[in-house]
Amino acid sequence: MNDKTVPSPAAIKAWARLMRVSRQLVEKAEEALKTAGLPPLAWYDVLHELAEAGEGGLRPFQLIERTLFAQYNISRLLARLETDGLVEKLPVADDGRGQTIRISAKGRETRRRMWAVYGSSITQLVGAKLAPDELAMLSALLGRLRHP
Amino acid sequence: MNDKTVPSPAAIKAWARLMRVSRQLVEKAEEALKTAGLPPLAWYDVLHELAEAGEGGLRPFQLIERTLFAQYNISRLLARLETDGLVEKLPVADDGRGQTIRISAKGRETRRRMWAVYGSSITQLVGAKLAPDELAMLSALLGRLRHP
């Protein structure tokens, strides 16, 4: 049904690089966080979205859309964040099923400390390796691969 | 110690795209394999390396170097592959600790069937989205981000 014949060598090479480099970089970033005694990247992603959302917070399904995590994964991640006091779960007025997740002051502080380490990793791993115009080119090319 | 100040917006954007796109693409490829009733990507990576290695096979630690999987991960993955009859574990003559892993005929067949699906995914997700020179550019840029 969906066969475009065999991929071109150029496509295979780009794919392989993408897989390998992204794995390497994630691993490095995770390692840096762990070494600093901080939570994993997934926590950052969620705290980041919640911090951007502000006092209004976000519904879990909105976090799913933004972070691409699976539903059950978000559900449990939020439970852990709540246990650690990094977020609060609030009932929603007009929808009895749902809840609104709001980042707490402690959550903001944790996010800030994570960013000090994470941002530094980004600088080392990407910012220091490519010139600004190359970074822009890379972003543009990757942008063309979205949404499938 | 290792702080280059805050990352540039261009670096942050490239990083974010890389994280997001690679996750999306892996997910799509995994999904295609699952839908076809085939094993996950990790199995392909190992079978691919073993197929390239030929009759001589590879030592587990060589697979670790090539695939970037953790040692315990390879150890267990090989156990599963052996259970399924896709690889054989052979004792090594000059090193009593180790073993050599060799792909079986069934393993080659499984790899072939996986490639039919995986290769098609690569074509759709990458090959069809960028022109050949763009693919080359992407590979080159990603190549500059390796090894850190």
Added chain:
DNA sequence: CCTGGATTGATGCAATTGCATCTATCTAGA
């Protein structure tokens, strides 16, 4: 030849993920 340290691979146990399914609520249409 011996010994301390390094290397290779496996594994017990806890945490996380994935899958399937469940409950509760909401919404649209008869």
Added chain:
DNA sequence: TCTAGATAGATGCAATTGCATCAATCCAGG
């Protein structure tokens, strides 16, 4: 108003991952 189906989120259970550690070699220096 009632009901079938959709949506939001949680959860039991199995599989996988991560961590720490272990046993079995191997190897280099004395």
